[in-house]
Amino acid sequence: MSANTYYGDYLRLTQLLSAQHPRSAELGRPAHEETLFIITHQVYELWFKQILHEIDSVLLTLQQDFVKDTELNIVVGRLERVIEIEKLLIQQIDIMETMTPLDFLEFRDLLVPASGFQSFQFRMIENKLGLPANKRLTYHQSHYTQSLSAEHREMIAASENNPSLFNIIERWLERTPFLKFGDFDFWRDYSDAVKRMFAADRERIQQHPALSPQDIEQRLRQLENTESTFTTLFDPEAYASSQAEGKRRLSYQATQAALLILLYRERPILQMPYRLLTSLMTIDEQLTNWRYRHALMVQHMIGTKQGTGGSTGSEYLLRTLDAHRIFHDLIQLTTFLIPRSSLPELPPEIDLQLGFAYQGSQA
Template structure:
């Protein structure tokens, strides 16, 4: 049924005053006066904030204007990303996340992913500038550097980037001189990150309970059957070289799966910082992936996919930044004092992926016919009927 909030009491939209942002708040008695377009968006101040340093010599460098606009645009997009992520983190920071809330989370995280896609593509505009064009105004930039983007650092922290995984962990806070920036950065480090909240949420995945469906136990049994069948097949190989290769691959699979069917081995890897998620959270993510066709897991599976998309897009953004720095600077030192290209190149490794564990789930996917069948009770829990019941309950 369509919402009623857009009704205009019989006045057609085209007959109303051309005001941008005019609306009523809760009742006809409380009215907020609208503003014209440029005042609503504060365009006079926004568009006048292009202060070209090269203009000091009364010879403004043409491409400095582009350089400023591009980076200001990034900061505006960063502001929107923070706005969306804060909303999602608040929604996730509860004991029970209902189906209705999941739809909101998906919508907003998908928006974040699309914004990052725009940010990645935006480098193409900056690449229309040549190294010679850049050199005309580069001297005015020092000691400024993209390293000093407070909002980008806050995004990394709110997403869940660990300080110990950073190449420059000892200089992050010191690179911001004013107390307010340092305070904002510290707060973003102490609040629960999106990754922390996703881990807690995955730990509550239905079907992990030891006294219930107990997916970890059923999965371990399924893996043993799968590996036994694979070993039986390789024993039938008559070609010595092919058999040797198949045995090596089988042993590698045994070692890989041992980390997951053995919780103690998994926790050892987690202590070594090879894994971020708790064992229970990872098993929850694996269960969602194995049974993604079940109605109640549709939205969680989409959510996990979007988280990987965002990680991938941020890696692409960093990579484009690396390529741009190499194109414009070669091996020159960055304006902020960093090693430039060499430093940026170090930020596109897996250590900067917050949701690396989700990418690694594919290592533990077994053929569909080995996946443990759902019990009648578990099938009922993950059915559309159960989802509808939860949604109605959430709305009360």
């Protein structure tokens, strides 16, 4: 800090610390806990701002046609920072819950119709990560931005229309150069390996000395079920129908690339892409953890009452857990992982390309 910079000025503490105005005090019936309620929400909004700052920078970098390894390292670092912030956001609920439901009733009525439902930054985070508008739950058949100011509605519309992290990652995955490389055709070799793996599993079950004929029949049926899940993956038409039914969102090409990265994650050149995919899945999981924790707090605070924003309260919030997942497609891919021992061997020249030597040969 230079000699002219004063701590309180630099941090705009005068503005920050004078931004708490409990409604209960303004109306002459001060409720002690309202300050905690305000400060907790304000701290959340500050962290939301930081999360948006990170996501915006990640979007900017990944939007380029070519993303350098060094840039990818920075992107992963920033996404991992978002995860740490999310963990903190979940912990903050413990502090909020030191306020009892009775304490809350002292000022709750004064909040109507305001609600966290109107947090425009939270909506921007959801949109920039890639929650599509048509997947959103509605209540009273109204649009999720209906109760927001015109300025906030405009900002949210822009975040809805611009490419999201989901879209950008999909395009980045589609550009993965290693799906077909010389003689190596990942999808062909991987589907052959899966067929070999199931054939070996079938033989093992059929010849198992400790299994009765009924056990064998039951296990073979289970194996067939698992195998049919793989069949939808290898059949582009079945894949397209599951997309049309809304069961899958990620494009076929991007799904193949993501699987390649997850399966060959130990190869040096795939380490960062692997960490990138993992961090997206974790961001989604932590957001879901927050949603769950918040919904439990709401149950604890208001029981089954309506929310101040007019929703069915915890009932609505619990439904968002599944409906508002963003990177569900990536998480589901673990179904298609196969043991390392069954993975197709990479031809030596491809192995070399996926090692650190790749960069050297580019120079």
